[in-house]
Amino acid sequence: MGTYARNPVEFVRGDGTRLWDSDGQEYLDFLAGVSVVQIGHCHPALVEAVTEQARRLMHVGNLFYTEPAMRLAARLSEASLGGKVFLCNSGAEAVECALKLARRHRPGGEFVVAEQGFHGRTMGALSATSQEAKQAPFAPLVPGFTAVPREDPGALAAAVSDRTAAVLLEPIQGESGIHPLSDELLHAARESCDRHGALLVFDEIQCGMGRTGDLWAWQGPGVRPDVMTLAKGLGGGLPIGACVTTAEHADTLGPGDHGSTFAGGPVIAAGANAVLEVVDDPALLTSVGEHGLRLIEGLRGLDLPARGRGLMLAFETDDAPGVARRLLLEQRLVVHATGPDTIRLLPPLTVSAAEVDEALRRIAAAVGRC
Known part of the structure; x- marks a missing residue:
């Protein structure tokens, strides 16, 4: 399908920071x-981990345990929020998980997002993406989303109420042109969520995994979320996503609330473990x-x-x-x-x-x- 405006280059090989056409x-x-x-x-460590795992076991599904996925979930939890992890296949899927978790936390609750944010192209994630050009062709969207200016802490605080399930933000907006949200706005989001019992969700799909010089972008301003979403750099080129919670919200979703056929597969999880080993240094x-x-x-x-x-x-x-x-x-x-x-x-x-x-x-x- 013609959904991409591709450049007239075909890449066939990569090594480190270099590509060859x-x-x-x-x-x-x-x-x-x-x-x-x-x-x-x-990267040699990633290639070795994936190759070795592919020789042993590639897929059994989530009706059973596999060591790479359990190890990855534990490492992500220990390195971040200390709760539980839902592994999935992409950033949009991680956001969908976070939205469902927030609605479980506050049934029927609403969401506050920032203007010009980007959270994905599936219907829930798209509804959180306050960009008219991306949303308009696919209306009606999922209701219950309020967008506030990304530079206005007061507007964000005013938008959060006892009806709010979650505030969803990228600490640094990526797709709209690399716009770091101010420390003041992030602190206002944390304080407003605490005041009204809403969850603070940080989308670290693009800005996480060491991209800012901290392992997680929220560590710079020192504003700890209740939930964060990961993808992109976590797999180093393999398709993966993750939704990570604090201990307080680790059991918000229960059996049957969410799922995925391929999520946390042994090969992908083995690769992500190798990436995390290199980055968390x-x-x-x-x-x-x-x-x-x-x-x-x-x-x-x-x-x-x-x-x-x-x-x-x-x-x-x-x-x-x-x-x-x-x-x-x-x-x-x-x-x-x-x-x-x-x-x-x-x-x-x-x-x-x-x-x-x-x-x-x-x-x-x-x-x-x-």
């Missing part, structure tokens, strides 16, 4: 499959912060307004789609235009300082700042 041309990847290839293409997370600072300062040195945290960055430029196309086809640098004036940069977390500098040189050439 079908003509043998080499590219520097500063998109990582949209924050998916967290530890670089074909203080030295790597420190380097994410350092390389992110090097990149954002380099962009500003080119007189390109830049924003973001860690290696989740964006810069402003005229005709961003045209710049992204020139970077791809002329400079062999993979990036993404999120709108008419914004280029998004999401390199693998394993990127080197030399590769950051090389990307800056290619960006300078594409925007005429050499």
